[in-house]
Amino acid sequence: MSNPRSDETFRTIWLSPDNPAVVQIIDQRRLPHEYRVHDLHRWEDGLAAIDEMYVRGAPLIGATAAWSLYLAASAGGRAEFAKAAAALSASRPTAVNLRWAIDRVQARLAALAADGNIVAATRDEAEAICDEDVEISLGIGRHGLDLIREIAQRKDGPVNILTHCNAGALATINWGTATAPVYLAQREGIDVHVWVDETRPRNQGSQLTAWELGQRGVAHTLIVDNAGGHLMQHGKVDLVITGTDRTTRSGDVANKIGTYLKALAAHDNGVPFYVALPSTTIDWNIRDGVREIPIEQRDPREVSHVQGELNGTTVSVNTTANNTPVSNYAFDVTPARLVTGLITERGVCAASEQGLLALFPEHAEQA
């Protein structure tokens, strides 16, 4: 794998070691069938990578925008930078991290003297955004590792962890959120095995999570989304860890559709259910996740059509009759009462306002 951070297996975005005018990413659209590094030469390449989902996952989208601004500054100074910032901001309207990253690089530039080195400044800021994201993942990883270690100490055989969707390295800069504790457990020599939910409709489990666990040599088994309850009934799951797109002040968790069903099964079988999250995804203004978080409906083709490999080519096949009506809800909300705990970069807490405020007291006044 032509990737500069082989000690960490991979990063998802990096400055080319051979050419500082080129930013490199993994073309995630082709995974798991093909690992291809894609070069970003111009900021427009970064925009296209975001638009066409070469990259996905909030932290990685933000980082790609930041690096695109570096490319813009390198190519055409402040004028080109402004043009790029406007275009990037408009690309994925719901991606909070995207605008946050753009604002941050803009602020850095605004603080720079008129004759300052804007190329160096934007590069530094993009690097800082990535490095901080890695630190957040590692913080989540260390706190989650404590949970895994505790289970490993009281049982024989592997610690079996179930995860849903991809809250993995591929969604962040490295390590991931839900996967960070797993990778750190592996590094510590703990015997871990991951049940990977396929995660219909977009198959992030089979196409991304299984792939990245395989790349890092973590034992794993792919299952259909329907199977987790049966596994828990039979003692085959020690711990569930998922990611989240948005967590309310009271600890309700919006995540990929189907997460709620796994939380119900975990609760019914006494299996601990944890959610890993960077604190930036906490929405301090919302309490009731089920009532207040709007759930996006996406393209029905994501349900009717499935991407796979046929004779060496990636194709998309229609699994339905052409006139079949389809609904495609992208997320669901898991009520806090089903969540054993939240794993944040500052520590593990109860999924409750009290639990969250104990770790993040600066938000006590809000809401």
Added chain:
Amino acid sequence: MSNPRSDETFRTIWLSPDNPAVVQIIDQRRLPHEYRVHDLHRWEDGLAAIDEMYVRGAPLIGATAAWSLYLAASAGGRAEFAKAAAALSASRPTAVNLRWAIDRVQARLAALAADGNIVAATRDEAEAICDEDVEISLGIGRHGLDLIREIAQRKDGPVNILTHCNAGALATINWGTATAPVYLAQREGIDVHVWVDETRPRNQGSQLTAWELGQRGVAHTLIVDNAGGHLMQHGKVDLVITGTDRTTRSGDVANKIGTYLKALAAHDNGVPFYVALPSTTIDWNIRDGVREIPIEQRDPREVSHVQGELNGTTVSVNTTANNTPVSNYAFDVTPARLVTGLITERGVCAASEQGLLALFPEHAEQA
């Protein structure tokens, strides 16, 4: 649709109206992309149809065996019949209905005088097996209809019913088990709408249930298996009806993998969860379904590969990296405590030993 029972939309197996030496079935392997009637000329064609899954579903497999014995008797008398019975018995070892149907036609033949008309006798018995199965489906349908009618009377808009897998007409001779109440509600003019779970890994929902509901003009929407919990949280499901492969004396229900997760969501949201079953699928010798029912693991390719249509051809694509380990548990067990009631041909009862014995007192002595 070239099918003799257009008043009932279709049967799944019938004697050709043009040629009494030909039995006709639907080649279900090609659904939903292609509706093709397949002719069985010889008993070996029936055996191949069972082996290669042109037909599936316990009642339909049994009926196909019975009609194959009619073809054998027509072609070569008692000698050919014996040969066919032996070969058919060995074809699907776990299919209880298969051997039950063969035993029944054999018994009819054994009771026939040496100079009796064996062609007429086997035809009558095959017809009787099919007619009785239709009566069982209609019985389930009438009792389930009462539940739907009751909901329709107290709400505006359609009665929204969620189902998992295919316990439809295509699994039986006609009407189905879980779908029979829906079809009867439609016939009565009740506004019904069915949420169809895709049912990974084999996609019986998207490929069979959605297709047969569409053929009969029942409003329906295909969803991924992950979506049902979200729909129930938001009041979009009034009733769940699934089928079952095996029900214990105490009302535990073994059904397609993922049924348990839907039952948990129904329970958590106060949605009634019913299971439709012919009483022949009750195992009166078992009480604890989770502990006592062995769950078959099937070919990992069912998970890794997905069948769909590409440029007019049905193909199978690989959705995983080639080295991804896969588990494929086919069924799970829903504990009786999560089942609101069982819909049988004799009536609706609580999912409990007491409930079942009230309807089937002849089994009180057993176990």
